[in-house]
Amino acid sequence: MFKNTFEKLKSGLAKTRDKIFNKIVETISGKAQLDEQTLIEIEELLLSCDIGFDSTIQIIDKVREEIKKEKDRNKEIITQVLKLELIKILENNENKSFVKSQIIGNTPFVIIIIGVNGSGKTTTVGKLAYNLKNEGFKVMIGSADTFRAAANDQLEIWVKRADVNMVQKTRGSDPSAVAYETCELALKNNSDVVLIDTAGRLHTKSNLMDELKKISNVINKLIQHAPNEIYLVIDGNTGQNGIVQAREFMKYTKITGIIITKLDGTAKGGIIFQIVKELNIPVKYIGVGEDIDDLQEFDAKEYVNALLTLDLNN
Numbered sequence: 001m002f003k004n005t006f007e008k009l010k011s012g013l014a015k016t017r018d019k020i021f022n023k024i025v026e027t028i029s030g031k032a033q034l035d036e037q038t039l040i041e042i043e044e045l046l047l048s049c050d051i052g053f054d055s056t057i058q059i060i061d062k063v064r065e066e067i068k069k070e071k072d073r074n075k076e077i078i079t080q081v082l083k084l085e086l087i088k089i090l091e092n093n094e095n096k097s098f099v100k101s102q103i104i105g106n107t108p109f110v111i112i113i114i115g116v117n118g119s120g121k122t123t124t125v126g127k128l129a130y131n132l133k134n135e136g137f138k139v140m141i142g143s144a145d146t147f148r149a150a151a152n153d154q155l156e157i158w159v160k161r162a163d164v165n166m167v168q169k170t171r172g173s174d175p176s177a178v179a180y181e182t183c184e185l186a187l188k189n190n191s192d193v194v195l196i197d198t199a200g201r202l203h204t205k206s207n208l209m210d211e212l213k214k215i216s217n218v219i220n221k222l223i224q225h226a227p228n229e230i231y232l233v234i235d236g237n238t239g240q241n242g243i244v245q246a247r248e249f250m251k252y253t254k255i256t257g258i259i260i261t262k263l264d265g266t267a268k269g270g271i272i273f274q275i276v277k278e279l280n281i282p283v284k285y286i287g288v289g290e291d292i293d294d295l296q297e298f299d300a301k302e303y304v305n306a307l308l309t310l311d312l313n314n
């Protein structure tokens with residue numbers, strides 16, 4: 001639904017591309033023959049960007065198979081095999097982000113953003129608000145992180161940038177009261193989308209998880225079809241730990257989508273493959289920078305094309 005720009009995605013994924021995928025292409029190009037040793041080198045590179053063991057084996061097996069079959073194993077062919085296999089893993093679980101008609105039929109469409117501290121929730125709420133506003137939707141944000149003193153101020157900066165409305169209360173207020181009032185106001189002024197930012201709850205603290213349930217329940221009392229989406233934000237730098245976090249959240253709440261942030265800051269952008277393979281939840285958006293227009297709808301083909309290119313100077 002949003003306008004992705006491929007160049008932005010490419011520059012956002014530069015670290016993973018330069019440190020991993022360009023090296024893979026170099027490895028393939030530099031060899032007169034693609035032997036078992038080359039495959040081991042590729043395997044090590046894939047593992048080092050957090051793609052995960054299962055996916056790595058799947059990819060290497062496919063390349064090995066292809067090498068046996070194809071007489072002409074030039075780097076174009078092998079790169080293409082790699083690409084197709086990578087896309088296959090991501091498309092396993094690909095589910096396009098919500099479409100316009102979904103929102104239009106269900107206003108106010110309520111999205112709750114959850115995740116551990118510092119994962120990028122507040123930033124993502126700002127970016128999402130901006131994107132939705134650009135799509136022509138009237139957006140209302142609820143600042144339900146009443147735990148941190150600076151949370152309101154931080155969100156307010158994004159609210160100004162995105163030019164949307166926000167409901168906030170003083171620090172220490174009941175987060176579900178913020179959620180309730182936000183939805184109440186959204187109903188009153190005919191907002192299309194409500195975004196609820198929440199506190200960085202530690203997934204080991206079950207009382208905080210209970211609070212999340214309470215937020216969901218009060219929203220549902222006011223708007224029968226809501227909450228429509230619950231998105232878990234995972235910091236792309238956290239590797240395996242991001243999956244552990246997701247599993248913990250899944251015990252307490254039904255997560256409808258995952259947002260992976262900070263992919264611009266890591267050479268371990270392979271984590272998305274592991275997330276898709278291990279969690280049965282679609283990845284909806286990816287964060288590739290700190291600017292307001294740095295949230296992209298996730299697209300498997302675009303993602304792989306941005307990572308794996310034959311032109312290494314690009």
Ligand SMILES: Nc1nc2c(ncn2[C@@H]2O[C@H](COP(=O)(O)OP(=O)(O)O)[C@@H](O)[C@H]2O)c(=O)[nH]1
Binds near residue numbers: 115116261290
């Ligand atoms: N480079 C980069 N930084 C990000 C991205 N998303 C969030 N951040 C940064 O991560 C830090 C924590 O973000 P914040 O939204 O406050 O996290 P929260 O505690 O989950 O609300 C901030 O410094 C953000 O600027 C991203 O996609 N790329």
Ligand SMILES: [Mg+2]
Binds near residue numbers: 121122145198200
């Ligand atoms: Mg926050």
